[in-house]
Amino acid sequence: MKKALITGISGQDGSYLAELLLEKGYEVHGIIRKVSFEDARHRLMNIAHIQDKIYLHGASLENQLSLYKVVKDVQPDECYHLAAMSFVNYGLEEASILTTNFNGTHYLLEAIREIVPFCHLYFAGSSEMFGYADISPQNELTPFRPRSMYGISKLAGYHLVNIYRKRYGIFICTGILYNHESPRRGFEFVTRKITSTAVKIKIGLEHKLILGNLNARRDWGYAPDYVRAMWMMLQQDMPDDYIVATGKTHSVQDFVKITFKMLNLNYKDYVVTDQKFYRTAEEVPLSGDSQKIRAGLGWKTTKNLTEIIEEMVKEDLKIEGLKCRY
Ligand code: GDP
Secondary structure (H helix, E strand, O other): OOEEEEEOOOOHHHHHHHHHHHHOOOEEEEEEOOOOHHHHHHHHHHHHHHHHHOEEEEOOOOOHHHHHHHHHHHOOOEEEEOOOOOOOOOOOOOHHHHHHHHHHHHHHHHHHHHHOOOOEEEEEEEHHHOOOOOOOOEOOOOOOOOOOHHHHHHHHHHHHHHHHHHHHOOOEEEEEEOOEEOOOOOOOOHHHHHHHHHHHHHOOOOOOEEEOOOOOEEOOEEHHHHHHHHHHHHOOOOOOOEEEOOOOOEEHHHHHHHHHHHOOOOHHHOEEEOHHHOOOOOOOOOOEOOHHHHHHHOOOOOOOHHHHHHHHHHHHHHHHHHHHHO
16 A cells, blocks of 8 residues: 655645545545644644544644654655645745745655655645746746745745755656635635635625735636646656646636626625735736646646636535524
């Protein structure tokens, strides 16, 4: 039985990946941060349904020894490094994003090099590495021009990973993933903010949806498709880097329109904008050309944006339904 170790197992991607690996017959181990009971309960929501099938280890990206110990105990055949401080805040004062993400990746790489050098490692890159891109869509050869601390932290991790691949021959793939959504998306992201608030409006719990730039565009995909891409990368004979994206962009306004229409509401009656949620102008939209992974590994998407929104709205209705009964 193959053993997989996932950092960030309780997040959106980690939880879908754990499900996929269990289906494929892996022994699945995950790293979670040691937190208070209340916090843990909230954080473990995404994996509550599989908790008795997986092994959880308490460790932190900031604590080298804790990561080292987990790698030593588990001896994974595959490791998926998804954990990171991930919210894209454009404020430059958030330097801790850079140090936490970079150091965590470094500690994990060192542990793997020393303990399980034949382990296949997946590193979660991000479209934010392209940031202020000159051209759209971007592909694996497009120059990186990050515009946030998060983007810089992912780019620094990417370069470090490349050094470990070249210098020590470790099998490492970087997936450059564009935004991917699901009913497990965090509420701080615009997609979940829209679906959850629209549902609250529908049942009278909210009256307005306050957003930033409605013209901002994103390449939104379906999270379960994206974790399948991660797994596919690690099954190859040679490590490589791949863009994972739909190649289609939609505006925040498009997302709003589809969501409100689904709930038989007219978005114009409820949506207002506030400068508070605006970010610096994004001239060239981030949109990924995923030809390499489609042609090379046979990866495909299974849901379009409307179908993704439908699933998210259903989940948000379910949450409100449960709340209403109490
Ligand atoms: P990310 O920035 O790509 O990681 O994902 P988000 O979901 O946070 O934001 C996607 C886009 O939606 C960005 O261009 C934001 O500027 C835009 N946006 C517009 N209104 C909002 C809002 O109220 N909240 C967030 N998070 N983003 C917003």
